[in-house]
Amino acid sequence: MTKIGFIGLGHMGEPMAKNLLKASFELVVYDLSKTKLNIFQSLGAKTADDHSLMSHKPDIVITMLPSGKEVRHIYENMIFPYIHPNVLLIDCSTIDVETSRSLSQMAEQKKIAMVDAPVSGGVAGAEAGTLTFMVGGSLKAFEQAKPILLKMGKTVIHVGGPGNGQAVKICNNMMLAIQMISVAEGFALAEKLQVPADALFEVASKASGQCWSLTQYCPEPGLVPTSPANKDFKPGFTTEMMLKDLKLSQQMAQNSGASTPLGAMATVLYTSYRNMVGGNDDFSSIIRFIKAKLPKEKA
Numbered sequence: 001m002t003k004i005g006f007i008g009l010g011h012m013g014e015p016m017a018k019n020l021l022k023a024s025f026e027l028v029v030y031d032l033s034k035t036k037l038n039i040f041q042s043l044g045a046k047t048a049d050d051h052s053l054m055s056h057k058p059d060i061v062i063t064m065l066p067s068g069k070e071v072r073h074i075y076e077n078m079i080f081p082y083i084h085p086n087v088l089l090i091d092c093s094t095i096d097v098e099t100s101r102s103l104s105q106m107a108e109q110k111k112i113a114m115v116d117a118p119v120s121g122g123v124a125g126a127e128a129g130t131l132t133f134m135v136g137g138s139l140k141a142f143e144q145a146k147p148i149l150l151k152m153g154k155t156v157i158h159v160g161g162p163g164n165g166q167a168v169k170i171c172n173n174m175m176l177a178i179q180m181i182s183v184a185e186g187f188a189l190a191e192k193l194q195v196p197a198d199a200l201f202e203v204a205s206k207a208s209g210q211c212w213s214l215t216q217y218c219p220e221p222g223l224v225p226t227s228p229a230n231k232d233f234k235p236g237f238t239t240e241m242m243l244k245d246l247k248l249s250q251q252m253a254q255n256s257g258a259s260t261p262l263g264a265m266a267t268v269l270y271t272s273y274r275n276m277v278g279g280n281d282d283f284s285s286i287i288r289f290i291k292a293k294l295p296k297e298k299a
Contacts, residue, residue, distance in 0.1 A: 001024070001025070001026050002025050002026065002059050002060065002148075003025070003026040003027075003028065003056065003057065003058045003059050003060075004020055004025050004026070004027050004028070004058055004059065004060045004061070004062060004148070005027075005028045005029075005030070005048070005053045005054070005056065005058035005060070005061040005062070006020065006027060006028070006029045006030070006061075006062050006064070007029075007030045007031070007053065007061065007062070007063045007064070007065065007074055007078070008030075008031060008063055008064035008065045008066075008093070009029060009031040009033065009036040009037075009040065009064075010031075010064065010065075010066070011123050011126075012064055012092075012119065012123060012126045013031075013064035013065075013092075014036065014039075015123065015126040015127040016062075016064060016092070016119075016126050016131075016152045017029060017040065017045075017062075018043070019126075019129045019151055019152045020148075020151055020152065021040075021043055021044065021045060023151040025151070026046075027040070027044075027045040027046065028045065028046045028047070028048055028053055028056045028058055029045050029046070029047055029048065030047070030048045030049070030050075030053050030078075050077075050078065051077075051078060051082070053078060053079075054078070054079060054082035054083065054084070055082065057084060058087065059086070059087060059088065060087065060088045060089075060090060060145075060148060061079060061087060061088070061089050061090070062090045062091075062092060062148075063075070063089075063090070063091045063092065063093055064092045064093055065093045065095075066093070067093070067095060067244070068093075068095035068096045068098075068099035068100075070093075071091060071093050071095050071099060071100075071103070072099055072102075072103065075089075075103050075106070080106060080107075080110065083110055083112055085111070085112075087112060087113075088112075088113045088114070088115075088141065088144050088145060089107055089112060089113065089114040089115070090114075090115055090117050090145050090148070090149070091103070091114070091115070091116050091117065092117050092118060092119055092133070093118065094118045094119075094166065094169055094170070094173075094244070094245060094248070095118075095166060095248075096166065096248055096251060096252065097163040097166045097167050097170075097252055098163075098255070100116045100136070100162065100163040100165075100166045101162050101163035104116065104136075104137065104162035104163065105162070113137075113138070113140070113141040113144060114137060114141065114162070115135050115136060115137030115138075115141045115142060115145050115162075115165065116135070116136045116137065116162065116163060116164075116165040116166050117133045117134070117135045117136075117145060117149060117156075117165050118133070118134060118165050118166055118169035119131045119132065119133055119134075119153065119169075120132045120134070120169065120172065120173075121153070122235070122236050122237040123235065123236065123237075124236070125153070126152070129151070129152055129153065129154070130153060130154040131152055131153030131154065131155075132153060132154065132155040132156075132157070133149045133152075133153050133155070133156045133157065133165075134157055134159050134164075134165045134168040134169055134172075135149070135156060135157065135158050135159060135165050136159055136160055136161060136162050136163050136164035136165035136166065136167070136168075137158075137161065137162055137165075138161070139158065142158045167252070169245075170245055170248050170249045170252060171249070173242065173245040173246070173249070174245070174246060174249040174260065174263045174266070176212070176213065176242075177242055177245075177246055177263075177266040177270065177283070178262045178263065178266050179211045179212070179213040179214075180213040180217070180219065180283065180284055180286060181266055181269060181286060181290070182211075182213075183211070183213045183214045183218070183219060183287075184219050184284075184286055184287035184290040184291075185290055186200065186204065186209065187200060187219070187220045187287060187291075188287070188290045188291045191291065197220045197222075197223065198222075198223060201214070201218065201220070201223045213284070217284055218284075219284040219285070219286070219287035220287065227284070228282035228284055228285070229282075229284060229285075229287075233281040233282040233284065233285035233288075234281075234282065235280070235281065235282040235283075236282035236283070236284070237282060237283050238279055238280055238281065238282065238283060239270060239273060239274050239278075239279040239280070239281055239282070239283045239285065239286070240274060240278075240279025240280065241279075241283070242270060242283035243267070243270045243271060243274050243279060246263065246266055246267040246270055247267060249263050249267070250263060250264055250267050269286065269289070270283070270286065272289070273286050273289040276289070276294060277289075277294055277295065
């Protein structure tokens with residue numbers, strides 16, 4: 001039986017790890033939360049402390065952590081010092097490209113296969129096992145990782161060498177943030193012009209204004225069944241998480257010399273919105289900021 005070490009049982013990591021248990025993998029988990037560890041122990045997983053995960057000799061180690069700082073710390077202190085041959089490393093976190101490529105280079109020096117495999121699909125996708133993985137690394141490592149990733153997701157795409165998974169994820173989410181703001185502005189303008197929201201949706205969803213933010217995740221309630229707008233913007237994908245990805249996009253744009261003026265403006269808007277109401281609501285709730293209809297208890 002394949003043994004998997006899983007590090008990071010947060011909003012995304014917990015349902016992803018549970019899907020691996022459902023797929024009958026032997027699982028060893030690590031997280032700072034003792035409550036999360038107890039939950040997984042009750043489900044049949046083994047638990048590890050700071051330095052014991054690699055002593056379980058996992059065939060695969062998956063990390064799902066908040067930022068590059070945590071990812072680097074875990075790999076440099078918990079994984080690489082205790083690494084054994086033939087293990088496959090899969091980092092599903094969303095982090096900066098530089099850190100991802102640096103860790104891949106360290107793995108290569110140790111002759112260890114590693115891929116970066118950030119995800120798209122949010123908590124709902126993680127729970128349903130329908131995530132999309134964009135995978136950077138060698139083709140050989142990708143082929144090793146793909147069957148495992150398909151137990152947690154629906155679509156697994158190889159996007160090139162080390163770090164390219166992170167690069168594609170950040171480009172995609174910058175585009176998503178810009179599109180969501182454009183959709184919110186469209187509905188805000190339509191409201192001022194006394195155009196019914198459903199009329200705009202019916203036209204735009206079939207015309208040149210259509211995009212995923214409109215047809216699958218519409219921030220105007222009552223138009224798309226899958227939208228968090230129907231549930232008072234319960235995430236989903238939080239404003240804080242979107243802002244994190246936007247900041248990464250601007251960091252990478254600056255480092256590479258790319259021009260992303262709309263990405264920069266989206267970062268400013270999401271920063272202002274987060275500072276006013278906090279970052280716990282779904283990122284599509286920025287329509288409240290665009291319409292200046294912020295929740296009274298948060299404003």
